[in-house]
Amino acid sequence: MGETFLSIDNVTKSFGQTTVVRNVDIAIDKGEFVSFLGPSGCGKTTTLRMVAGFEGPTTGRILIDGKDVTNLKPNQRNIGMVFQSYALFPNMTVAQNIAFGLKVAGASSVAIASRVKEMLGIIKLPEHGGRYPFQLSGGQQQRVALARALAVKPSVLLLDEPLSALDAKIRISLRAEIRAIQRELGITTIYVTHDQEEALSMSDRIVVMNEGRVEQIGTPLEIYNKPSSRFVASFVGTLTILPAKIVNASKGTLSLDGQSIHAGKKFTGAPGKAVSVALRPEAIAIGKGGTNANRLDAKVASVNFLGSIVRVKVRTGTQDISLDMFNQSTTAPPKVGEKVTVNFNPDDLVVLDGPAEG
Amino acid sequence: MKGKTWAWITFALGCTYFFVPLIATIEFSMRMKRGVYSFEAYRVVFGDERFQATFGYSILIAALTIIVGILIVVPTAYWIRLRLPKLRPVVEFITLLPLIIPAIVIVFGYLRMYNSSSWLPFTATRRGTDILLMFGYVTLALPYMYRAVDTGLRTIDVQTLTEAAQILGAKWPTIIAKVILPNVLIAVLSGAFLTFAIVIGEFTMASLLDRPAFGPYLQNIGANRAYEPAALAIIAFFITWGCMAVIQILSRYAPKSASRPN
Numbered sequence: 097m098g099e100t101f102l103s104i105d106n107v108t109k110s111f112g113q114t115t116v117v118r119n120v121d122i123a124i125d126k127g128e129f130v131s132f133l134g135p136s137g138c139g140k141t142t143t144l145r146m147v148a149g150f151e152g153p154t155t156g157r158i159l160i161d162g163k164d165v166t167n168l169k170p171n172q173r174n175i176g177m178v179f180q181s182y183a184l185f186p187n188m189t190v191a192q193n194i195a196f197g198l199k200v201a202g203a204s205s206v207a208i209a210s211r212v213k214e215m216l217g218i219i220k221l222p223e224h225g226g227r228y229p230f231q232l233s234g235g236q237q238q239r240v241a242l243a244r245a246l247a248v249k250p251s252v253l254l255l256d257e258p259l260s261a262l263d264a265k266i267r268i269s270l271r272a273e274i275r276a277i278q279r280e281l282g283i284t285t286i287y288v289t290h291d292q293e294e295a296l297s298m299s300d301r302i303v304v305m306n307e308g309r310v311e312q313i314g315t316p317l318e319i320y321n322k323p324s325s326r327f328v329a330s331f332v333g334t335l336t337i338l339p340a341k342i343v344n345a346s347k348g349t350l351s352l353d354g355q356s357i358h359a360g361k362k363f364t365g366a367p368g369k370a371v372s373v374a375l376r377p378e379a380i381a382i383g384k385g386g387t388n389a390n391r392l393d394a395k396v397a398s399v400n401f402l403g404s405i406v407r408v409k410v411r412t413g414t415q416d417i418s419l420d421m422f423n424q425s426t427t428a429p430p431k432v433g434e435k436v437t438v439n440f441n442p443d444d445l446v447v448l449d450g451p452a453e454g
Numbered sequence: 455m456k457g458k459t460w461a462w463i464t465f466a467l468g469c470t471y472f473f474v475p476l477i478a479t480i481e482f483s484m485r486m487k488r489g490v491y492s493f494e495a496y497r498v499v500f501g502d503e504r505f506q507a508t509f510g511y512s513i514l515i516a517a518l519t520i521i522v523g524i525l526i527v528v529p530t531a532y533w534i535r536l537r538l539p540k541l542r543p544v545v546e547f548i549t550l551l552p553l554i555i556p557a558i559v560i561v562f563g564y565l566r567m568y569n570s571s572s573w574l575p576f577t578a579t580r581r582g583t584d585i586l587l588m589f590g591y592v593t594l595a596l597p598y599m600y601r602a603v604d605t606g607l608r609t610i611d612v613q614t615l616t617e618a619a620q621i622l623g624a625k626w627p628t629i630i631a632k633v634i635l636p637n638v639l640i641a642v643l644s645g646a647f648l649t650f651a652i653v654i655g656e657f658t659m660a661s662l663l664d665r666p667a668f669g670p671y672l673q674n675i676g677a678n679r680a681y682e683p684a685a686l687a688i689i690a691f692f693i694t695w696g697c698m699a700v701i702q703i704l705s706r707y708a709p710k711s712a713s714r715p716n
Binding site: 171 | 618
């Protein structure tokens with residue numbers, strides 16, 4: 097962990113009687129790329145807008161580089177922002193858009209020209225300076241918006257769902273480009289998204305938010321492999337949540353559909369208590385597995401081909417479990433109705449408090 | 455096929471209704487010299503000093519009306535869209551009032567409020583009355599100017615563009631002058647030309663405030679001459695049409711966006 101550069105300090109935001117952000121506490125290091133991930137209405141954009149200065153917190157503080165900016169206007173914070181709808185100025189060319197912030201800051205025309213050229217190079221659009229936004233594709237417009245935000249050398253870069261208006265292919269290439277530029281410039285960045293794949297692939301750390309609260313902060317691996325709550329477990333990645341009963345908490349044994357399984361991580365609860373267990377599809381395999389593996393007898397209910405992956409749904413008594421297999425030409429996927437044994441590592445089993453919903 | 459025939463008949467009837475009086479007025483305006491068609495009436499009109507003086511006066515007042523109208527309406531419409539969207543119906547209603555309240559009522563109200571013995575005696579001096587007339591025209595043009603600007607603002611994402619400019623360090627004057635106004639300029643110009651067309655022929659206010667405007671001059675000539683009023687009507691008509699044509703031409707140069715590329 098480096099030193100904290102951007103601190104969102106116990107921030108709450110209410111609109112009238114409705115509280116949309118509750119006691120959010122986040123510390124971001126210099127040069128770190130942090131994603132705010134969560135469903136619509138979880139408060140991620142409002143938190144970002146408070147960092148930008150477009151909304152004021154009801155309580156709490158925001159500090160950048162040790163300076164309290166809570167009461168500063170957006171134009172006094174030296175922050176760059178990229179909007180979902182690009183927000184390029186339609187009356188200005190690409191070069192004029194990139195130069196806007198520098199002109200406002202009173203930079204010399206020589207310095208502006210040089211910086212605009214540099215930024216056009218960084219976003220790989222060196223020949224597009226004279227074009228108007230409407231003459232560019234969505235992806236190009238968003239790259240220009242990024243260049244415009246970065247041209248003023250901001251201390252923090254905010255990206256508010258910048259790729260959600262683009263098609264899938266452009267999105268994937270652009271997210272790699274954004275991350276590469278961010279790494280190159282070493283700028284502290286907050287990225288708001290509801291797309292878990294984007295967050296997992298781009299971020300140093302992810303802040304998972306739900307109903308205005310921070311559910312978990314961690315690296316993509318921690319968020320995916322060690323979800324701290326039922327919400328995080330179900331929101332990030334595909335997950336099968338099954339009802340189970342505690343047999344012996346101290347020994348880590350549970351009963352799933354009458355079959356005995358054991359969990360690698362500790363849990364508590366009286367014997368017979370209803371809990372739920374969560375499993376990722378990629379953690380389950382067909383076959384008997386190693387000596388320590390949990391094994392369940394099941395019947396293949398469906399087989400779905402997803403390209404590089406084949407998703408198989410198996411039924412263990414009353415419960416359906418999804419598992420992923422790599423699509424290999426040497427191994428044929430199982431047939432529907434076939435009896436199989438599935439196995440999974442006890443460490444991959446997450447025991448959640450309370451019975452499974454739905 | 456039958457529907458198309460009826461469409462053409464309706465179109466022809468409309469054209470007849472519109473063009474016959476126009477052609478008749480043009481024809482009459484050219485009969486000042488006996489037995490031949492000439493532009494004598496136009497020569498007389500353009501040569502009349504009062505025409506030049508009143509027309510010049512009305513152009514000046516129209517220009518001032520447009521400037522003051524833009525300064526009032528653009529920031530207001532922008533602020534309503536950005537910060538007070540709930541007030542939009544109220545403001546729209548207020549801007550429509552000049553269409554409901556006759557000009558004569560407005561001007562009598564002005565005379566009562568701003569006469570030489572009032573707390574703000576606009577009518578005590580000629581310059582003051584000119585200013586009062588100009589503000590009267592700003593009020594008369596409000597429905598057209600506000601609607602034109604509001605429609606222009608609707609075509610752009612006012613909030614996001616404002617925020618994008620703000621985060622880049624811009625303050626309000628820069629945001630309005632460099633980002634908002636250029637993107638609604640065509641709409642503003644449309645409003646400006648409509649204002650010009652209204653002011654140039656307006657009679658009631660100018661007459662009751664006793665100002666030497668083009669409207670009262672038109673009325674005066676109409677009451678005392680035969681051919682010149684027809685020539686003046688055609689001139690006024692072409693000025694108005696000219697304004698409309700300029701609006702049409704300018705709208706082709708409206709700022710384009712990705713969502714509105716043509």
